[in-house]
Amino acid sequence: MEKAERREIFDRMASFWDREVSVPPRERIVELFNGLEVTDEMVIDIGTGTGVMIPFLLDLNPGLIWAVDISPLMLRKVREKYGVDEKIRTLLAEAEKLPLEDCSVQLVLCNGVYPHFSDKLLALREFYRVLKNGGLLIINHFIGREQVNMIHSHSEAEIIRSDLLETAAAVGKKCKHIGFSIVEESDRANLFRIKAVKI
Numbered sequence: 396m397e398k399a400e401r402r403e404i405f406d407r408m409a410s411f412w413d414r415e416v417s418v419p420p421r422e423r424i425v426e427l428f429n430g431l432e433v434t435d436e437m438v439i440d441i442g443t444g445t446g447v448m449i450p451f452l453l454d455l456n457p458g459l460i461w462a463v464d465i466s467p468l469m470l471r472k473v474r475e476k477y478g479v480d481e482k483i484r485t486l487l488a489e490a491e492k493l494p495l496e497d498c499s500v501q502l503v504l505c506n507g508v509y510p511h512f513s514d515k516l517l518a519l520r521e522f523y524r525v526l527k528n529g530g531l532l533i534i535n536h537f538i539g540r541e542q543v544n545m546i547h548s549h550s551e552a553e554i555i556r557s558d559l560l561e562t563a564a565a566v567g568k569k570c571k572h573i574g575f576s577i578v579e580e581s582d583r584a585n586l587f588r589i590k591a592v593k594i
């Protein structure tokens with residue numbers, strides 16, 4: 396029920412997402428991926444939406460990008476925008492249940508999506524499962540936690556109003572509990588970020 400409701404909400408957003416979302420300046424996205432080595436590796440863009448992050452992921456020369464989302468209409472936008480590209484595959488799936496092999500992925504990116512996971516521990520465990528040893532999980536918002544929570548708590552959709560972001564320390568603690576090692580924990584006015592390595 397909750398799953399279907401969320402899917403419908405994001406399906407409705409797909410038609411106007413690219414007009415309304417403000418893509419951060421290129422240098423902020425480049426900085427996000429600084430020092431990351433994923434050449435020829437598989438990467439996952441969880442909650443890809445219309446694929447805003449895909450061009451930046453392609454710049455890293457990965458072997459394959461899985462563009463994962465629960466919303467068929469968001470994924471349709473990805474296909475319209477990027478056409479047939481052997482490096483991009485859309486995948487209709489939930490973060491909490493990824494139809495991907497264990498230890499197969501070098502990077503899991505969650506940009507602007509973590510608060511929407513209905514079971515955050517389950518999703519983090521799933522990321523841990525699919526990542527290779529040494530692989531990186533990034534949970535990122537290019538705005539601060541308070542702003543994320545302000546936007547969500549004013550949503551017209553009741554279910555989104557409870558999709559609130561915990562402190563980075565609390566998210567980091569969950570990651571550590573699962574087995575990740577934290578390499579970055581930022582909880583600032585204009586940035587929320589966890590970088591966690593599977594060890």
Ligand SMILES: C[S@@+](CC[C@H](N)C(=O)[O-])C[C@H]1O[C@@H](n2cnc3c(N)ncnc32)[C@H](O)[C@@H]1O
Nearest residue numbers: 405442443444447464465466489490506507511
């Ligand atoms: C706020 S949008 C962010 C889109 C994109 N990452 C960006 O930076 O523009 C959140 C996206 O996550 C998807 N989503 C929400 N819950 C999800 C889940 N449990 N698993 C996978 N995708 C999910 C939504 O359908 C939506 O497209």
